[in-house]
Amino acid sequence: xxxxxxxxxxxxxxxxxxxxxxxxxxxxxxxxxxxxxxxxxxxxxxxxxxxxxxxxxxxxxxxxxxxxxxxxxxxxxxxxxxxxxxxxxxxxxxxxxxxxxxxxxxxxxxxxxxxxxxxxxxxxxxxxxxxxxxxxxxxxxxxxxxxxxxxxxxxxxxxxxxxxxxxxxxxxxxxxxxxxxxxxxxxxxxxxxxxxxxxxxxxxxxxxxxxxxxxxxxxxxxxxxxxxxxxxxxxxxxxxxxxx
Amino acid sequence: xxxxxxxxxxxxxxxxxxxxxxxxxxxxxxxxxxxxxxxxxxxxxxxxxxxxxxxxxxxxxxxxxxxxxxxxxxxxxxxxxxxxxxxxxxxxxxxxxxxxxxxxxxxxxxxxxxxxxxxxxxxxxxxxxxxxxxxxxxxxxxxxxxxxxxxxxxxxxxxxxxxxxxxxxxxxxxxxxxxxxxxxxxxxxxxxxxxxxxxxxxxxxxxxxxxxxxxxxxxxxxxxxxxxxxxxxxxxxxxxxxxx
Numbered sequence: 001x002x003x004x005x006x007x008x009x010x011x012x013x014x015x016x017x018x019x020x021x022x023x024x025x026x027x028x029x030x031x032x033x034x035x036x037x038x039x040x041x042x043x044x045x046x047x048x049x050x051x052x053x054x055x056x057x058x059x060x061x062x063x064x065x066x067x068x069x070x071x072x073x074x075x076x077x078x079x080x081x082x083x084x085x086x087x088x089x090x091x092x093x094x095x096x097x098x099x100x101x102x103x104x105x106x107x108x109x110x111x112x113x114x115x116x117x118x119x120x121x122x123x124x125x126x127x128x129x130x131x132x133x134x135x136x137x138x139x140x141x142x143x144x145x146x147x148x149x150x151x152x153x154x155x156x157x158x159x160x161x162x163x164x165x166x167x168x169x170x171x172x173x174x175x176x177x178x179x180x181x182x183x184x185x186x187x188x189x190x191x192x193x194x195x196x197x198x199x200x201x202x203x204x205x206x207x208x209x210x211x212x213x214x215x216x217x218x219x220x221x222x223x224x225x226x227x228x229x230x231x232x233x234x235x236x237x238x239x240x241x242x243x244x
Numbered sequence: 245x246x247x248x249x250x251x252x253x254x255x256x257x258x259x260x261x262x263x264x265x266x267x268x269x270x271x272x273x274x275x276x277x278x279x280x281x282x283x284x285x286x287x288x289x290x291x292x293x294x295x296x297x298x299x300x301x302x303x304x305x306x307x308x309x310x311x312x313x314x315x316x317x318x319x320x321x322x323x324x325x326x327x328x329x330x331x332x333x334x335x336x337x338x339x340x341x342x343x344x345x346x347x348x349x350x351x352x353x354x355x356x357x358x359x360x361x362x363x364x365x366x367x368x369x370x371x372x373x374x375x376x377x378x379x380x381x382x383x384x385x386x387x388x389x390x391x392x393x394x395x396x397x398x399x400x401x402x403x404x405x406x407x408x409x410x411x412x413x414x415x416x417x418x419x420x421x422x423x424x425x426x427x428x429x430x431x432x433x434x435x436x437x438x439x440x441x442x443x444x445x446x447x448x449x450x451x452x453x454x455x456x457x458x459x460x461x462x463x464x465x466x467x468x469x470x471x472x473x474x475x476x477x478x479x480x481x482x483x484x485x486x487x488x
Contacts, residue, residue, distance in 0.1 A: 009365070009366045009367070010366050011366045011367055011369075056367075076363060077362075077363070080363060080364065085364060085366065085369040086366050086369065087366060088363055088364055088365060088366045089363075090363060118321075119320060119321070119324060119332055119333075119334060120324065120329060120332055121253070121332060122253045122254050122255045122329065122330050122331060122332045123253070123255055123300075123371075125255075125329040125330065127367075
Protein backbone atom coordinates (compact mmCIF):
# COMPACT_ATOMS: atom_id res chain seq x y z
CA UNK A 1 0.00 0.00 0.00
CA UNK A 2 1.20 3.53 -0.74
CA UNK A 3 1.80 5.97 2.11
CA UNK A 4 0.97 9.50 0.89
CA UNK A 5 2.33 12.56 2.68
CA UNK A 6 0.38 15.80 2.15
CA UNK A 7 1.32 19.37 2.98
CA UNK A 8 -1.76 21.53 3.55
CA UNK A 9 -2.41 25.18 4.23
CA UNK A 10 -5.60 26.19 6.01
CA UNK A 11 -7.41 29.21 7.37
CA UNK A 12 -8.85 27.80 10.59
CA UNK A 13 -11.47 30.53 11.10
CA UNK A 14 -14.41 28.35 10.07
CA UNK A 15 -13.22 25.10 11.67
CA UNK A 16 -13.21 23.51 15.10
CA UNK A 17 -9.56 22.61 14.69
CA UNK A 18 -8.00 19.67 12.84
CA UNK A 19 -9.31 16.70 14.79
CA UNK A 20 -12.58 15.00 13.75
CA UNK A 21 -15.46 15.88 16.08
CA UNK A 22 -19.15 15.12 16.26
CA UNK A 23 -21.42 17.98 15.19
CA UNK A 24 -18.66 20.45 14.29
CA UNK A 25 -16.83 21.01 11.01
CA UNK A 26 -13.13 20.13 11.23
CA UNK A 27 -10.24 20.30 8.80
CA UNK A 28 -9.56 16.55 9.10
CA UNK A 29 -13.13 15.67 8.14
CA UNK A 30 -13.09 18.09 5.18
CA UNK A 31 -9.75 16.81 3.85
CA UNK A 32 -10.86 13.19 4.35
CA UNK A 33 -13.92 13.89 2.23
CA UNK A 34 -11.80 15.33 -0.60
CA UNK A 35 -9.39 12.35 -0.45
CA UNK A 36 -12.35 9.99 -0.66
CA UNK A 37 -13.46 11.77 -3.85
CA UNK A 38 -10.14 11.16 -5.57
CA UNK A 39 -9.22 7.71 -4.18
CA UNK A 40 -12.66 6.15 -3.81
CA UNK A 41 -12.23 5.20 -0.15
CA UNK A 42 -12.33 6.90 3.24
CA UNK A 43 -8.73 7.42 4.42
CA UNK A 44 -7.24 6.93 7.87
CA UNK A 45 -5.75 10.40 8.01
CA UNK A 46 -2.98 11.17 10.53
CA UNK A 47 -2.22 14.85 11.20
CA UNK A 48 0.98 16.28 12.70
CA UNK A 49 -1.01 17.71 15.63
CA UNK A 50 -4.45 18.62 16.84
CA UNK A 51 -5.07 22.32 16.45
CA UNK A 52 -7.62 24.41 18.34
CA UNK A 53 -10.66 26.06 16.78
CA UNK A 54 -9.63 29.20 14.89
CA UNK A 55 -5.92 28.26 14.69
CA UNK A 56 -4.31 28.40 11.23
CA UNK A 57 -1.61 26.48 9.37
CA UNK A 58 0.74 27.69 6.66
CA UNK A 59 2.19 24.20 6.46
CA UNK A 60 0.34 21.29 8.05
CA UNK A 61 1.54 17.76 7.34
CA UNK A 62 -0.67 14.65 7.30
CA UNK A 63 -0.48 11.16 5.78
CA UNK A 64 -2.75 8.31 4.70
CA UNK A 65 -2.46 4.86 3.11
CA UNK A 66 -4.07 4.13 -0.22
CA UNK A 67 -4.13 1.70 -3.14
CA UNK A 68 -5.21 4.43 -5.57
CA UNK A 69 -2.94 4.88 -8.59
CA UNK A 70 -3.07 8.68 -9.01
CA UNK A 71 0.50 10.02 -9.38
CA UNK A 72 1.47 12.03 -6.28
CA UNK A 73 2.33 15.15 -8.31
CA UNK A 74 -1.27 15.29 -9.52
CA UNK A 75 -2.80 14.98 -6.04
CA UNK A 76 -2.63 18.69 -5.00
CA UNK A 77 -4.61 19.99 -8.00
CA UNK A 78 -7.05 17.06 -7.75
CA UNK A 79 -7.68 17.64 -4.02
CA UNK A 80 -8.00 21.41 -4.49
CA UNK A 81 -10.87 20.77 -6.89
CA UNK A 82 -12.86 19.24 -4.02
CA UNK A 83 -11.52 21.26 -1.08
CA UNK A 84 -13.22 24.50 0.00
CA UNK A 85 -11.10 27.63 -0.70
CA UNK A 86 -9.97 27.96 2.94
CA UNK A 87 -8.03 24.67 2.74
CA UNK A 88 -5.35 24.20 0.05
CA UNK A 89 -3.15 21.19 -0.67
CA UNK A 90 0.32 22.57 -1.46
CA UNK A 91 2.29 19.36 -1.99
CA UNK A 92 2.01 15.56 -2.02
CA UNK A 93 4.55 12.76 -2.24
CA UNK A 94 4.91 9.03 -1.72
CA UNK A 95 6.55 8.65 1.69
CA UNK A 96 8.33 5.66 3.21
CA UNK A 97 6.12 3.00 4.80
CA UNK A 98 7.24 3.99 8.28
CA UNK A 99 6.44 7.69 7.86
CA UNK A 100 3.85 8.98 10.33
CA UNK A 101 2.96 12.70 10.20
CA UNK A 102 2.62 12.84 13.97
CA UNK A 103 5.28 10.53 15.36
CA UNK A 104 7.98 11.20 12.76
CA UNK A 105 7.95 14.97 13.39
CA UNK A 106 11.28 16.11 14.88
CA UNK A 107 10.72 19.84 15.19
CA UNK A 108 7.84 22.31 14.75
CA UNK A 109 7.73 26.03 14.16
CA UNK A 110 4.79 28.21 15.19
CA UNK A 111 4.21 31.92 14.63
CA UNK A 112 1.97 34.04 16.84
CA UNK A 113 0.78 37.52 15.80
CA UNK A 114 -0.20 40.24 18.26
CA UNK A 115 -1.78 43.41 16.82
CA UNK A 116 -0.53 46.10 19.17
CA UNK A 117 -2.68 49.12 18.35
CA UNK A 118 -5.42 51.20 19.95
CA UNK A 119 -8.02 50.40 17.29
CA UNK A 120 -8.67 46.92 15.89
CA UNK A 121 -7.99 46.03 12.23
CA UNK A 122 -10.73 44.76 9.93
CA UNK A 123 -8.29 42.63 7.91
CA UNK A 124 -6.36 41.12 10.82
CA UNK A 125 -9.34 40.30 13.05
CA UNK A 126 -9.11 36.57 12.27
CA UNK A 127 -5.30 36.44 12.11
CA UNK A 128 -4.03 38.22 15.23
CA UNK A 129 -4.74 38.93 18.87
CA UNK A 130 -5.70 42.58 19.35
CA UNK A 131 -3.77 43.85 22.37
CA UNK A 132 -4.34 47.60 22.91
CA UNK A 133 -1.76 48.26 25.67
CA UNK A 134 1.70 49.34 24.51
CA UNK A 135 4.21 46.48 24.40
CA UNK A 136 7.88 46.97 25.23
CA UNK A 137 9.58 44.68 22.72
CA UNK A 138 13.00 44.83 24.41
CA UNK A 139 11.50 43.47 27.64
CA UNK A 140 9.77 40.69 25.71
CA UNK A 141 13.04 39.74 23.99
CA UNK A 142 14.79 39.61 27.35
CA UNK A 143 12.12 37.33 28.84
CA UNK A 144 12.13 35.11 25.73
CA UNK A 145 15.68 33.94 26.51
CA UNK A 146 14.47 32.11 29.64
CA UNK A 147 12.39 29.71 27.50
CA UNK A 148 15.35 28.43 25.47
CA UNK A 149 16.58 24.90 26.12
CA UNK A 150 15.02 21.92 27.90
CA UNK A 151 12.48 22.65 30.62
CA UNK A 152 9.47 21.07 32.27
CA UNK A 153 6.77 23.30 30.77
CA UNK A 154 3.88 21.90 32.82
CA UNK A 155 3.15 25.46 34.04
CA UNK A 156 2.65 26.46 30.40
CA UNK A 157 0.05 23.82 29.53
CA UNK A 158 -3.73 23.82 29.73
CA UNK A 159 -5.14 21.02 31.83
CA UNK A 160 -6.78 18.02 30.21
CA UNK A 161 -3.71 16.75 28.37
CA UNK A 162 -2.34 13.22 28.53
CA UNK A 163 1.36 13.05 27.69
CA UNK A 164 4.19 10.90 29.02
CA UNK A 165 6.37 13.85 29.87
CA UNK A 166 5.89 17.60 30.06
CA UNK A 167 9.57 18.28 29.33
CA UNK A 168 10.09 20.02 25.98
CA UNK A 169 13.07 21.65 24.30
CA UNK A 170 12.76 25.09 22.73
CA UNK A 171 15.39 25.81 20.07
CA UNK A 172 14.53 29.42 19.27
CA UNK A 173 12.04 32.07 20.33
CA UNK A 174 12.23 35.28 18.30
CA UNK A 175 10.23 38.47 18.59
CA UNK A 176 10.03 41.05 15.82
CA UNK A 177 7.92 44.15 15.34
CA UNK A 178 6.63 45.01 11.85
CA UNK A 179 4.51 48.16 11.98
CA UNK A 180 2.04 47.49 14.79
CA UNK A 181 2.25 43.69 14.42
CA UNK A 182 4.36 41.82 16.96
CA UNK A 183 5.47 38.50 15.51
CA UNK A 184 6.57 35.74 17.90
CA UNK A 185 8.27 32.78 16.21
CA UNK A 186 9.01 29.68 18.28
CA UNK A 187 10.69 26.41 17.29
CA UNK A 188 10.83 23.34 19.50
CA UNK A 189 10.83 19.55 19.55
CA UNK A 190 7.15 19.61 20.53
CA UNK A 191 4.60 21.67 22.40
CA UNK A 192 2.11 20.90 25.17
CA UNK A 193 -1.59 21.67 24.88
CA UNK A 194 -1.99 25.49 24.46
CA UNK A 195 1.72 25.97 25.20
CA UNK A 196 2.45 28.45 22.38
CA UNK A 197 -0.62 30.49 23.23
CA UNK A 198 0.35 30.61 26.91
CA UNK A 199 3.91 31.64 25.98
CA UNK A 200 2.47 34.42 23.76
CA UNK A 201 0.10 35.57 26.51
CA UNK A 202 2.93 35.54 29.06
CA UNK A 203 5.24 37.53 26.77
CA UNK A 204 2.43 40.08 26.28
CA UNK A 205 2.18 40.40 30.08
CA UNK A 206 5.95 41.02 30.14
CA UNK A 207 5.64 43.60 27.34
CA UNK A 208 2.99 45.62 29.15
CA UNK A 209 4.80 45.49 32.51
CA UNK A 210 2.65 42.97 34.40
CA UNK A 211 5.53 40.45 34.64
CA UNK A 212 9.20 41.38 35.00
CA UNK A 213 11.51 39.78 32.40
CA UNK A 214 13.96 38.92 35.19
CA UNK A 215 11.40 36.63 36.88
CA UNK A 216 10.69 34.57 33.76
CA UNK A 217 13.16 31.74 34.54
CA UNK A 218 11.76 31.43 38.03
CA UNK A 219 8.14 31.37 36.74
CA UNK A 220 9.01 28.52 34.35
CA UNK A 221 10.80 26.61 37.16
CA UNK A 222 7.79 27.08 39.48
CA UNK A 223 5.68 24.80 37.16
CA UNK A 224 2.69 26.85 38.31
CA UNK A 225 0.18 27.71 35.57
CA UNK A 226 -1.16 30.58 37.69
CA UNK A 227 2.18 32.42 37.59
CA UNK A 228 2.29 32.53 33.78
CA UNK A 229 0.17 34.96 31.74
CA UNK A 230 -3.16 34.47 29.97
CA UNK A 231 -3.71 32.03 27.11
CA UNK A 232 -3.51 34.29 24.04
CA UNK A 233 -6.49 34.07 21.64
CA UNK A 234 -6.43 31.19 19.11
CA UNK A 235 -6.74 33.24 15.90
CA UNK A 236 -3.21 34.72 16.27
CA UNK A 237 -1.59 31.26 16.02
CA UNK A 238 -0.14 29.72 12.85
CA UNK A 239 1.65 26.38 12.49
CA UNK A 240 4.31 27.51 10.03
CA UNK A 241 6.64 24.57 9.51
CA UNK A 242 7.16 20.93 10.48
CA UNK A 243 10.58 19.30 10.26
CA UNK A 244 11.07 15.52 9.83
CA UNK B 245 -25.26 71.41 12.65
CA UNK B 246 -21.94 69.59 12.80
CA UNK B 247 -20.55 67.89 9.70
CA UNK B 248 -18.59 64.80 10.76
CA UNK B 249 -16.02 63.20 8.46
CA UNK B 250 -15.21 59.55 9.15
CA UNK B 251 -12.37 57.40 7.84
CA UNK B 252 -13.33 53.72 7.80
CA UNK B 253 -11.58 50.46 6.97
CA UNK B 254 -13.64 47.48 5.88
CA UNK B 255 -13.30 43.91 4.72
CA UNK B 256 -15.99 43.76 2.04
CA UNK B 257 -16.24 39.95 1.91
CA UNK B 258 -19.55 39.76 3.76
CA UNK B 259 -21.16 42.86 2.22
CA UNK B 260 -22.96 43.77 -0.99
CA UNK B 261 -20.82 46.87 -1.32
CA UNK B 262 -21.19 50.26 0.36
CA UNK B 263 -24.51 51.48 -0.98
CA UNK B 264 -27.75 50.73 0.91
CA UNK B 265 -29.81 48.00 -0.79
CA UNK B 266 -33.02 46.18 -0.07
CA UNK B 267 -32.55 42.60 1.24
CA UNK B 268 -28.73 42.63 1.29
CA UNK B 269 -26.30 43.68 4.02
CA UNK B 270 -24.24 46.73 3.04
CA UNK B 271 -21.48 48.69 4.73
CA UNK B 272 -23.49 51.93 4.61
CA UNK B 273 -26.44 50.34 6.42
CA UNK B 274 -24.16 48.80 9.06
CA UNK B 275 -22.27 52.06 9.71
CA UNK B 276 -25.54 54.03 9.79
CA UNK B 277 -26.81 51.68 12.48
CA UNK B 278 -23.71 52.23 14.62
CA UNK B 279 -23.93 56.03 14.18
CA UNK B 280 -27.57 55.92 15.27
CA UNK B 281 -26.50 54.11 18.46
CA UNK B 282 -24.09 56.89 19.42
CA UNK B 283 -25.98 59.98 18.16
CA UNK B 284 -29.58 58.89 18.72
CA UNK B 285 -30.72 59.55 15.17
CA UNK B 286 -30.47 57.92 11.73
CA UNK B 287 -27.77 59.76 9.73
CA UNK B 288 -27.80 60.80 6.08
CA UNK B 289 -24.48 59.14 5.31
CA UNK B 290 -22.54 60.14 2.17
CA UNK B 291 -19.75 57.81 1.02
CA UNK B 292 -16.84 58.68 -1.27
CA UNK B 293 -18.02 56.04 -3.78
CA UNK B 294 -20.20 53.02 -4.24
CA UNK B 295 -18.16 49.86 -4.05
CA UNK B 296 -19.06 46.45 -5.47
CA UNK B 297 -19.84 43.36 -3.41
CA UNK B 298 -16.62 41.83 -2.08
CA UNK B 299 -14.49 44.96 -2.64
CA UNK B 300 -12.45 46.21 0.34
CA UNK B 301 -11.33 49.57 1.69
CA UNK B 302 -8.22 50.42 3.68
CA UNK B 303 -9.39 54.02 3.84
CA UNK B 304 -12.99 54.87 2.97
CA UNK B 305 -14.26 58.38 3.69
CA UNK B 306 -17.86 59.30 4.49
CA UNK B 307 -19.66 62.19 6.20
CA UNK B 308 -22.90 62.94 8.02
CA UNK B 309 -24.58 65.87 9.77
CA UNK B 310 -25.50 65.66 13.45
CA UNK B 311 -26.44 67.71 16.49
CA UNK B 312 -24.91 65.17 18.86
CA UNK B 313 -22.30 66.56 21.25
CA UNK B 314 -19.82 63.64 21.37
CA UNK B 315 -16.26 64.98 20.82
CA UNK B 316 -14.96 63.83 17.41
CA UNK B 317 -11.85 62.21 18.92
CA UNK B 318 -14.10 59.88 20.90
CA UNK B 319 -16.18 58.82 17.88
CA UNK B 320 -13.88 56.03 16.53
CA UNK B 321 -13.80 54.02 19.78
CA UNK B 322 -17.53 54.62 20.33
CA UNK B 323 -18.45 53.45 16.81
CA UNK B 324 -16.11 50.44 17.02
CA UNK B 325 -18.08 49.26 20.05
CA UNK B 326 -21.15 48.88 17.85
CA UNK B 327 -19.54 47.96 14.51
CA UNK B 328 -18.90 44.31 13.58
CA UNK B 329 -15.17 43.39 13.51
CA UNK B 330 -14.97 43.57 9.68
CA UNK B 331 -15.66 47.33 9.74
CA UNK B 332 -13.42 49.66 11.77
CA UNK B 333 -13.61 53.43 12.23
CA UNK B 334 -10.01 54.72 12.10
CA UNK B 335 -10.55 58.46 12.45
CA UNK B 336 -13.22 61.14 12.85
CA UNK B 337 -13.16 64.94 12.74
CA UNK B 338 -15.43 67.94 12.46
CA UNK B 339 -15.26 69.01 8.81
CA UNK B 340 -16.28 72.29 7.17
CA UNK B 341 -19.98 72.72 6.34
CA UNK B 342 -19.31 72.38 2.64
CA UNK B 343 -17.37 69.10 2.91
CA UNK B 344 -18.97 66.23 0.99
CA UNK B 345 -17.16 62.87 1.01
CA UNK B 346 -18.18 62.21 -2.60
CA UNK B 347 -18.05 65.56 -4.35
CA UNK B 348 -15.08 67.06 -2.48
CA UNK B 349 -12.79 64.12 -3.42
CA UNK B 350 -9.97 65.30 -5.70
CA UNK B 351 -8.03 62.10 -6.20
CA UNK B 352 -8.40 58.40 -5.33
CA UNK B 353 -5.94 55.57 -5.07
CA UNK B 354 -6.88 51.92 -5.57
CA UNK B 355 -4.75 48.78 -5.21
CA UNK B 356 -5.51 45.54 -7.02
CA UNK B 357 -3.87 42.23 -6.03
CA UNK B 358 -3.37 39.32 -8.43
CA UNK B 359 -2.14 36.04 -6.94
CA UNK B 360 -0.01 34.61 -9.73
CA UNK B 361 0.58 31.01 -8.70
CA UNK B 362 -0.43 27.54 -9.82
CA UNK B 363 -2.21 26.65 -6.58
CA UNK B 364 -4.62 28.99 -4.77
CA UNK B 365 -3.88 30.43 -1.31
CA UNK B 366 -6.18 29.80 1.66
CA UNK B 367 -5.34 33.16 3.24
CA UNK B 368 -5.58 35.32 0.13
CA UNK B 369 -8.77 33.81 -1.31
CA UNK B 370 -10.87 36.83 -0.30
CA UNK B 371 -8.15 39.41 -0.98
CA UNK B 372 -6.78 38.62 -4.44
CA UNK B 373 -7.66 37.32 -7.87
CA UNK B 374 -6.09 33.91 -8.42
CA UNK B 375 -4.55 33.92 -11.91
CA UNK B 376 -2.65 30.67 -12.60
CA UNK B 377 -0.97 31.61 -15.94
CA UNK B 378 2.49 33.16 -15.67
CA UNK B 379 2.49 36.95 -15.90
CA UNK B 380 5.28 38.89 -17.59
CA UNK B 381 5.59 41.96 -15.35
CA UNK B 382 7.78 43.90 -17.78
CA UNK B 383 5.07 43.67 -20.46
CA UNK B 384 2.45 44.82 -17.95
CA UNK B 385 4.61 47.81 -16.94
CA UNK B 386 5.03 48.77 -20.59
CA UNK B 387 1.26 48.60 -21.24
CA UNK B 388 0.53 50.57 -18.04
CA UNK B 389 2.17 53.70 -19.51
CA UNK B 390 -0.60 54.01 -22.12
CA UNK B 391 -3.18 54.65 -19.37
CA UNK B 392 -1.40 57.71 -17.96
CA UNK B 393 -2.95 61.11 -18.59
CA UNK B 394 -6.44 62.22 -19.70
CA UNK B 395 -8.41 59.75 -21.84
CA UNK B 396 -11.99 58.87 -22.61
CA UNK B 397 -12.16 55.57 -20.72
CA UNK B 398 -15.63 54.56 -21.94
CA UNK B 399 -14.14 51.29 -23.25
CA UNK B 400 -13.02 50.52 -19.68
CA UNK B 401 -16.42 50.92 -18.04
CA UNK B 402 -19.20 48.43 -17.37
CA UNK B 403 -22.53 49.46 -18.88
CA UNK B 404 -25.28 50.78 -16.65
CA UNK B 405 -23.48 53.91 -15.44
CA UNK B 406 -24.81 57.44 -15.64
CA UNK B 407 -22.06 60.05 -15.65
CA UNK B 408 -21.69 63.41 -17.39
CA UNK B 409 -18.38 62.52 -18.97
CA UNK B 410 -16.33 59.35 -19.38
CA UNK B 411 -13.06 61.30 -19.55
CA UNK B 412 -10.80 60.62 -16.55
CA UNK B 413 -7.20 61.46 -15.73
CA UNK B 414 -4.83 58.80 -14.43
CA UNK B 415 -1.85 60.20 -12.51
CA UNK B 416 0.04 56.98 -11.83
CA UNK B 417 -0.28 53.26 -12.52
CA UNK B 418 2.42 51.14 -10.87
CA UNK B 419 2.98 47.42 -10.96
CA UNK B 420 5.14 45.57 -8.44
CA UNK B 421 5.71 41.90 -7.76
CA UNK B 422 6.14 40.71 -4.15
CA UNK B 423 6.59 36.92 -4.06
CA UNK B 424 3.73 35.61 -6.18
CA UNK B 425 1.52 38.64 -5.54
CA UNK B 426 1.26 41.20 -8.32
CA UNK B 427 0.23 44.56 -6.90
CA UNK B 428 -1.32 47.15 -9.23
CA UNK B 429 -1.62 50.65 -7.74
CA UNK B 430 -3.56 53.28 -9.65
CA UNK B 431 -4.24 56.92 -8.79
CA UNK B 432 -6.65 59.14 -10.71
CA UNK B 433 -9.12 62.00 -10.44
CA UNK B 434 -11.97 59.49 -10.55
CA UNK B 435 -12.90 56.10 -11.97
CA UNK B 436 -15.84 54.84 -14.03
CA UNK B 437 -17.95 51.86 -12.97
CA UNK B 438 -15.68 48.76 -12.79
CA UNK B 439 -12.84 50.74 -14.39
CA UNK B 440 -10.06 49.61 -12.03
CA UNK B 441 -11.15 45.97 -12.32
CA UNK B 442 -11.20 46.20 -16.14
CA UNK B 443 -7.73 47.82 -16.12
CA UNK B 444 -6.47 44.97 -13.89
CA UNK B 445 -8.07 42.32 -16.11
CA UNK B 446 -6.60 43.95 -19.22
CA UNK B 447 -3.12 44.16 -17.68
CA UNK B 448 -3.40 40.44 -16.79
CA UNK B 449 -4.22 39.72 -20.44
CA UNK B 450 -1.10 41.69 -21.41
CA UNK B 451 0.97 39.79 -18.84
CA UNK B 452 -0.04 36.38 -20.17
CA UNK B 453 0.43 37.37 -23.83
CA UNK B 454 -3.20 37.72 -24.96
CA UNK B 455 -2.79 41.45 -25.63
CA UNK B 456 0.40 43.12 -26.88
CA UNK B 457 1.62 46.05 -24.76
CA UNK B 458 2.18 48.05 -27.96
CA UNK B 459 -1.53 47.96 -28.83
CA UNK B 460 -2.70 49.34 -25.47
CA UNK B 461 -2.90 53.00 -26.53
CA UNK B 462 -4.92 52.04 -29.57
CA UNK B 463 -7.27 49.84 -27.50
CA UNK B 464 -7.95 52.76 -25.14
CA UNK B 465 -8.54 55.11 -28.11
CA UNK B 466 -10.95 52.61 -29.72
CA UNK B 467 -13.43 53.18 -26.83
CA UNK B 468 -14.51 49.58 -27.41
CA UNK B 469 -15.16 47.53 -24.25
CA UNK B 470 -14.76 44.31 -26.24
CA UNK B 471 -11.12 45.09 -27.05
CA UNK B 472 -10.09 45.42 -23.39
CA UNK B 473 -9.59 42.38 -21.13
CA UNK B 474 -11.94 40.75 -18.61
CA UNK B 475 -13.26 42.47 -15.52
CA UNK B 476 -10.96 41.18 -12.77
CA UNK B 477 -12.72 39.61 -9.76
CA UNK B 478 -13.97 42.03 -7.06
CA UNK B 479 -12.13 40.57 -4.06
CA UNK B 480 -8.70 41.73 -5.36
CA UNK B 481 -9.71 45.40 -5.17
CA UNK B 482 -8.93 47.78 -2.29
CA UNK B 483 -9.73 51.49 -2.07
CA UNK B 484 -6.51 52.58 -0.40
CA UNK B 485 -6.62 56.37 -0.17
CA UNK B 486 -8.83 59.37 -0.92
CA UNK B 487 -7.36 62.84 -1.34
CA UNK B 488 -9.35 66.07 -0.72
